[in-house]
Amino acid sequence: MNRVLLILAISVLSASLLAQESPTTPKAARVRIIQGPKIELARGQLTIIRWTTNNPGGSPVHYGIVHYGPDPRALSATANSPIRLNPDHSSTVFRVRIDDLQPRTTYYYTVDSMEANGKGDGARSAVKHFTTR
């Protein structure tokens, strides 16, 4: 009985501490893109690319990364944007801002993501493309 109470107390305390200090979500065995990537917004100087993965876990802040360029064989430019994981959500939406693209230009891109410390999630999309107005 005492042991049960002890385990219960430790569980409650652990959950409390986790909740208090930006809890780290357990790292997923495999991170997959389950939706997108797609162009959420393309207006003037701002383009936003969005995709959804299963919750990758790991550090509370993750970065969505877009590799892009006008040549599909040389995606030399990179944009990244931070998002915060929600430990209680089963999926995670990544959104990346790209500023100052050239108008009426076709861009090729691929996306992936990483933890704040630079460790990649290993979920990279196929190369896609879009044309600015």
Added chain:
Amino acid sequence: MREERRWIGLLSLSAGIIVALLICTGLISVQAGAQKTDNDQHLRVYNPYPPSILPSDLSSEIARVLREVDVIESRALARWRALKPPILTGQPPTLQDTGTEATETLGELMLFDKNISPNRNQACASCHMPYAGFSGPIPSVNLTMVAFPGTVHFRAGKRTAQRHPYSPFFPVLQYNQVQGLFFGGNFFDSRATGYLLRIPDAEQAQGPPVDTQEMGFPDTACIAFRLSQAMYRPLFEEVWGKGSFDINFPHETARICATPGGAAVFGGSTRPIPLSPTDRTRANTVYDHWAQSIDSYEQSVQVSAFSSKFDAFLAGKYKLTADEMAGFQLFNGKGNCNSCHLDGRGTTLKPGQTDTSSAAMVNALFTCFGSANEGLPLNPRDAFYYQTKPDSYGFTPNPYGFGYRDLGLGTFLRSGFGSGSSPNVSWRQYAPTVDGQMQVVTARDVALTPPQCPTTEAPGPYFQKGFFHNGYIKSLKQLVHFYNTRDKYAYPVTSGHCPPGTTEKVDCWPMPEVRNNIDMTSGNLGLTDEEENQIVKFLETLSDGFTRPYLNSDTFTGACMKGGSAATQGNELLIPTPPLPPCASAICGVAPVPGPKPIP
């Protein structure tokens, strides 16, 4: 003999007349001096602002707040006088029985003491009153110039007055290498790191008294000097020791401490009072005790009260209304607010579910202690941009004008203009990854208002607050709508220049002031109008004062505002942002420079 008496009589009479004349002359000169001081201060008013930047009721509102500050100070004095003195006993020595209350009361007396400013016209509380959740107490300032005027009227800072409650719970600023993130500190830019006192909130309390645009002392020893003259000095000595003020202040101390910091006469010195090394150390110790006392008050149940509807809900003593519960579910779910404003719950609720989690914490702080750049537009009403000329003391608050950019944590890590000096050079390399980031403040008390103006939201009657670091957002409805639609309605314009047919803050959001490191968790959440309102309802459950009265929140004597709509609250005072010069090199040119792209 008679002749002698006559001479003595004459001499006495003459001496009497001379003494009387001296006294009269002295009185006259004292009165003239007082008049000169008043005139002097009047002549020294600093007003580099174009019309409409300063609110028209500014002087009367400052006076109103000072009266309210005095009311609370007098209550605190009464509380101290009624307090049974603690007994210093034990090993380690402890102020037994009433030590906690004595320390907290001391902090309260300090926080509401207007003598802690060169002109004896500004207390900490001048910008942080209980009825506003310890944020800015002047609605017209919150609506217009954003930052509150300091001891020199009208020098002003650059950011909104950050709320005190729960700030003592923030940990010492640390870079967590595994997570690759900063956690902790106080102030929007986390510059009160806690590296020395180990309490960021205490180090925060050491900022404003010597901030040129706030209370503005030229030397931290001035705080020790003024405390040595305070009515509550015996309480200070009771708490911190009888010899606390054994400091030999030179005769010019009073004059130096009556001159605002930044004055040219100091030649850039931050320690103009010539103290011996021993006395300087004692004065520093008093200043540390000032900070710890204020932290004690801010951490007390008077301030960090955990007395909201939400706290009652956690205790099973209040049932959230349907809208509040829906807002709570959205806060955790679709709104994703609790990804950083942690609510301590162990479950994610689905519609119709009741929270029965046993793994919840009951003192959730609604912050992750982190920082984020939410992409706020530059607010051209911020008084800071206009303070480009020297005041009568020869001090120029912001020589860069609209070339200033608020990089928040990034500027602090570079020990840059407008922030503090970083105590850790190893953090500097991370500055480009945090440019534009501001501390994630607790959501608790964001909606706290005076009882007679029970909401922050138009049509009211409401109490006008300013939200986020630059006060661009004027209502909680706008705040939630901003998180919800910042990117959906993004336009490449600055504030005041939304295209015809759009309404700023409704279906047009101007571009961010700092484009780097923008948090993309929010910006296009897909919330409906009703769902936004429900989140506002939930935020209102986080105001202290539900389970018991929030102390001193009854002191507001100003006027509530009425009319209009929360969605466009304050829009009538939008002004066009002038063409922006490039970011000043003193800010954006400091290594490691912002990147990967420069900040325009």
